[in-house]
Amino acid sequence: MNQYVMKRIWLMWAVLCLYHGAAGQPPRGPLVVSPQVNADKSITFRYLAPAASDVKLSAQFEKAPLPMTKEAQGIWSVTTKPVKPDIYPYSFQVDGITVMDPANVAFFPNERFKASLVDVPGETPLVHAMKDVPHGSVNYEYYPSLEGTTGSLVVYTPPGYDKNPSQNYPVYYLISGTTDTEETFFKVGKTNLILDNLIAEGKAKSMIIVMPYGNIAARFAEQKGGPKPADPTVRDGDDAVKRANDFGNDLISKVIPYVEKNYRAIANKNNRAIGGFSRGGGQTLRAAFGNLDKFAWVCSYSSYLSPAEMDKNFPQIGSNPDNTNKQLKLLWVSVGSDDFLYKGTVEFMDYLKAKKVAYKSLITDGGHTWMNVKQYVAATTPLLFR
Structure with missing residues (x-):
């Protein structure tokens, strides 16, 4: 067989391979870039929906959904006004149906709503920004x-953890909110990057952070083949308190022993x-107030316990403030002024103040x-374990 024939055969074989490879691929639409953070901190969002008749952007930095405009090849787009640097959840409303952004791999882990995330960087790096510092690990x-x-748990270990096998660390157990998952403090709260940056600046001590899944009632149902229970309708009702106590039991009897067996955790309340x-x-407040021998540092973010529940279930906290203040090295309460839990949180702080409980x-x-x-x-976190 001469050289010319051989070249023809190889060429035909290559063409056939390319044809069959292409035929096996799904059809591809146009490339969609979304979200696009512009130099002035405005954001351009795009969504491919040729057959849709109405598409809107729903974003946490906007008071109302923004209409999007249909452009060439069925791509809908909108550009916002400049946005304050931060990380924000957003989604699209496509003919009344809420969907994530398929062009964006960053998403908000949640049981109920499905949102994507856009990170608007600051001119000066924000506390959660990826910086050129030593980084810990997330397991x-x-x-x-x-x-x-x-x-299930997500566990952050600080920079140097794997290089210093003789060093033990304090542990911060950090619990997400209703419908959030064990990933939310990691993927949305960027807790790992916040700690990396604070540790590098000498502002926070090196610590392990354990992020558990808070809705164990849903996990029980899922793994036992039952329907997922609805969320409690009353924050301090019997059902809500029982579920919180179940979580606290799981935390004390299962999570902490597992962590202290498998990680180099300092196993005492002061750590x-x-x-x-x-x-x-x-869940934090109930677990801590019911187990003052287990935790010395307590942080409540946008939450509270009512004075009625405090007097009923944790009377020792207010009736013996000297002992409470001796037991707790930190009791922290924080809330936003526009938070729907603001009133209850302020009432909780007023209760603590009246009872002379330090916070x-x-x-x-x-x-x-x-x-x-x-x-x-x-x-x-800079206040912990000092």
């Missing part, structure tokens, strides 16, 4: 939980902190948002 863990189920946002803040507080602008939560984490 996903499974542990044997209550009722024969398997629980354990607990904190949480929203429902996680309520520190921070009231910020804004509402019940993860933008505020990041501020609270950045404000409290």
